[in-house]
Amino acid sequence: MRQIKNYQELLLPYSITILNSYDDALDVIQDVITSFITKDKTKIKNPKNYLIKSTINRSISLKKKLGKTVIKPDENFYDIESSYKSPDWNLIVENDFINSNLKYLNKLDMKSTAIYILKYGFNYSHNEISELLGIDPVNSRKKLSRLNSEIKTKKTSNQKETFTKTLLKKIKKRNMEELEKFLMSLN
Secondary structure, eight states, X not given: OHHHHHHHHHHHHHHHHHHOOHHHHHHHXXXXXXXXXXXOGGGOSOHHHHHHHHHHHHHHHHHXXXXXXXXXXXXXXXXXXXXXXXXXHHHHHHTHHHHHHHHHHTXXXXXXXXXXXXXXXXXXXXXXXXXXXXXXXXXXXXXXXXHHHHHHHHOOOHHHHHHXXXXXXXXXXXXXXXXXXXXXXXX
């Protein structure tokens, strides 16, 4: 039982970073761990990497299946009801760099999205990414470089980026009065 709890703690940040929903992340992790427990472990060389890779892939698949996008002007930024109460709320908000780019990442293939999230969300080296995803480190660097240039050309003005960062800081403070003042100042 303790080992399963350790797996949950290890995998939760990966799934939350992709899904931005504590409840969905827990569901994905439960599926991954259940699948892992029932698998023949003699074929799995590195259980930790297997679990991380499975969590990332299932999280991305679920995100695409649900059709969730993080940044839409007419939708909430996060699944506020469950995420705000979760112990990992700060983890969600602190990954604003990834969150601000998720609308572009949703259009990419799973491997490119995984590379981007592992590099910027978890500060993995290209060697670690290549080991985890089974690709060449040079390929990882090239994909990331292409992604960065694509995202830079598609990004909106610096003013909107500053707005997003300021908004995230206000949300993170959890002070509704301050958040209301900030939003009212936009009119």
